[in-house]
Amino acid sequence: MTYKLILLRHGHSEWNAKNLFTGWVDVDLNDQGRAEAVRGGELLVENNILPDILYTSRLKRAINTANLALEKADRGWIDVKRDWRLNERHYGALQGKDKAQTLAEYGEEQFMTWRRSYDTPPPPLADDSEFSQVGDPRYKDLGDAVPRTECLKDVLIRLLPYWESDIKADLKAGKTVLVTAHGNSLRALVKHLDGISDEDIAGLNIPTGIPLVYELDENFKPLNPGGTYLDPEAAAESIKAVANQGKK
Numbered sequence: 001m002t003y004k005l006i007l008l009r010h011g012h013s014e015w016n017a018k019n020l021f022t023g024w025v026d027v028d029l030n031d032q033g034r035a036e037a038v039r040g041g042e043l044l045v046e047n048n049i050l051p052d053i054l055y056t057s058r059l060k061r062a063i064n065t066a067n068l069a070l071e072k073a074d075r076g077w078i079d080v081k082r083d084w085r086l087n088e089r090h091y092g093a094l095q096g097k098d099k100a101q102t103l104a105e106y107g108e109e110q111f112m113t114w115r116r117s118y119d120t121p122p123p124p125l126a127d128d129s130e131f132s133q134v135g136d137p138r139y140k141d142l143g144d145a146v147p148r149t150e151c152l153k154d155v156l157i158r159l160l161p162y163w164e165s166d167i168k169a170d171l172k173a174g175k176t177v178l179v180t181a182h183g184n185s186l187r188a189l190v191k192h193l194d195g196i197s198d199e200d201i202a203g204l205n206i207p208t209g210i211p212l213v214y215e216l217d218e219n220f221k222p223l224n225p226g227g228t229y230l231d232p233e234a235a236a237e238s239i240k241a242v243a244n245q246g247k248k
């Protein structure tokens with residue numbers, strides 16, 4: 001028995017275009033992102049990889065990417081599960097800040113530590129910040145556990161129980177699962193799937209809007225390590241752009 005898992009990072013958002021740290025701020029897709037999402041759906045159809053169930057975060061850039069892709073694939077009818085555990089990494093006090101300005105102000109080493117180190121979170125975001133999610137009704141179930149900042153390790157710790165309890169169960173039931181989420185929540189999942197070390201994960205970036213397909217064996221180990229991008233050339237271009245954010 002093998003399992004099929006599709007990972008899809010949301011398309012370009014309004015804040016990707018402005019080069020701002022986003023995290024849990026609920027920014028929508030821009031026109032480019034909407035086009036990427038539709039293309040993502042086309043790629044699913046062209047490769048005849050059609051999801052039976054959708055998992056998304058609670059953020060509209062992921063929700064709308066999934067809706068556009070699934071509509072294109074005529075799969076808007078599949079069951080949906082949304083969970084905060086698939087949300088982007090909370091970017092702490094960097095949420096709303098310009099990446100290029102942050103790089104210029106703090107230098108490359110600190111900037112990259114905050115962006116890509118496994119276990120160093122940015123400073124926490126104040127609860128009264130306009131970019132805080134404290135008090136947001138969509139996270140009522142979290143009570144006071146709404147994050148104020150997170151590193152990638154924190155994301156993995158909150159995501160893994162959900163992977164184990166829900167996503168794996170649907171894969172085991174024979175469903176093709178689509179997970180539409182974010183650059184860093186998907187980096188955490190890929191780290192787990194591919195057994196990437198804490199050091200090496202710093203160099204891994206996920207492109208926007210391009211389905212990444214994993215074939216998993218009965219132990220949920222990838223038969224195609226690293227997964228397969230349905231448009232490898234576009235993925236390589238987009239990965240470069242993500243890696244170079246801030247440096248413009």
Ligand SMILES: O=C(O)[C@@H](CO)OP(=O)(O)O
Pocket residue numbers: 016020021022023024088091115183184242245
């Ligand atoms: O700002 C963010 O939330 C993320 C994803 O866009 O950015 P980065 O790639 O810098 O982690």
